[in-house]
Amino acid sequence: MARPSTVRGVLAFLRAGDLRARLRVTRDGRAAVRLNTGAAALRTGVLDVLAGGPAATSELARRLGTPEEDLLAAFQRVLAAGGLVREDRGRWSLTAGGRALVDDDLVRASHEAFAGFHTGLYRELGPLLAGGPRRRDVVEEGGVIARVSAAFEPFVDQVLRETVAAVAPRRVLDVGCGAGLQLAAMLEAAPGAEGVGVDTDADAAVLAERTLADRGLTGRARVRRGDARDLAGGAEAPFDLVLLANVVYYVPVGERVPLLRSLARLLTPGGVLLVVTTAATPQLTSRHFDLLLRAQEGAMELPDVDVLVGQLRGAGLEPAPPRRIAPGMPLVAVPAVRPT
Incomplete structure (x- = not known):
């Protein structure tokens, strides 16, 4: 039975201020601490060391190269409270949650991204509003962005397979190929096709090459670092299907129609640009x-979706109606055909 003092405290909490807002900020604050705890465990290397097997605090400190053993022990207790590690007779090991954070790259990348530049934006918004230098996350965090984008892969994969079945392409191009997941999906859906992936980010291009190698597709595809527009007139063009997935928003608005027009020129007559x-x-x-x-x-x-459809028309393409492809998320697909 609750003590009277406890009951009075709960009643006072319920009566003071905005209860819903207080509960929400408490919940969100705990989630923020949990997210940043996991990210710190990755950045410091604690979880990666423990992935190799259980270790005492002294051994862990030695392997991490830190002289602050007491501080490390306190951090391990935080990780234990968060369900990422456990202690057994003085030795620390990963829980199932800690193992998932190490082994599931999407979980790992999400911690890195959301505890990093996604929330760093708001911590540093004041200087930005005061006219300070713009951020460089897209340039400097390309590898992490490509890894986080893998969350959309199942939804994009479905629309890609439908498009490949309709187009039956012999050559495909993935513009801004990121980790190469969509390029691999197109090639797997069209076993006789060859493909090219292009990305301006070196880390993303390495990830794409790794994806193709892991899926046995290296002999049917090439990954280039650079601008897809440079492919015009080259031996690799034209293409029957060009994919522009989660890329168009990186292009300044005034440059979008010229980009789309350039991609349209890379298509065969009747070919499809899927945005x-x-x-x-x-x-x-x-x-x-x-x-x-x-x-x-x-x-x-x-x-804006309606504006994007107009830009595709302005590039000389014939777009189909846009459709949402991910429940609860503002992810849309717009196929556009180059007229014959």
């Missing part, structure tokens, strides 16, 4: 991502 993108909507996720983009160097922003 997949997060769109500008009133949702919090969309608004946050749009702000993050606008805070970057390079005049980036999320596209």
Whole structure:
């Protein structure tokens, strides 16, 4: 039975201030601590060391090269309270949750991204509003962004397979190929096709090459670091299917029609440009991502879907109606055909 003092405390809490807001901020604060705890465990190397087997605090300190053993022990207790590690007779080991954070790359990349530049945007928003230098997350965090984008892969994969079945391409191009997941999906859906992946980020290009090698597709595809527009007139063009997935928002608005027009020229007559993108909507996720983009160097922003359709027409293509492809997320796909 609760003590009278406890009951009075609960009643006082319920009566004071905005209860819903207080509960929400408490919940969100705990989630923020949990997210940053996991990210710190990755950054410091604690979880990666324990992935190799249990270790005492002294051994862990030695392997991490830290002289602050007491501080490390306190951090391990935080990780234990968060369910990432456990202690047994003086030795620390990973829990199932800690193992998932180490082994599931999407979980790992999400901790790195959301405890890093995604929330760093708001910690550093004051200087930005005061006219300070724009952020460089897109340039400096390309590898992490490509890894986090893997969360969309199942949804993009489905629309890709449908498009490949309709087009029956012999040559495919993935513009801004990131980790190469969509390029691999197109090639797997079209066993007789060859493909090219292009990305301006060196880390992303390495990830794409690794994906192709892991899936046995190296002999059917090449990954290039650079601008897809440089492929015009080359031996690798034209293509029957060009994919532009989660890329268009990195392009300044004034340059989007010229880019789309250049990609249209890379298509065979009757070929398809498939644009997949997060769109500008009133949702919090969309608004946050749009702000993050606008805070970057390079005049980036999320596209309005109706405007994007008009830009595709302005590039000489014939777009089909856009469709949402991920439940609860502002992710849309717009196929556009080059007229014959």
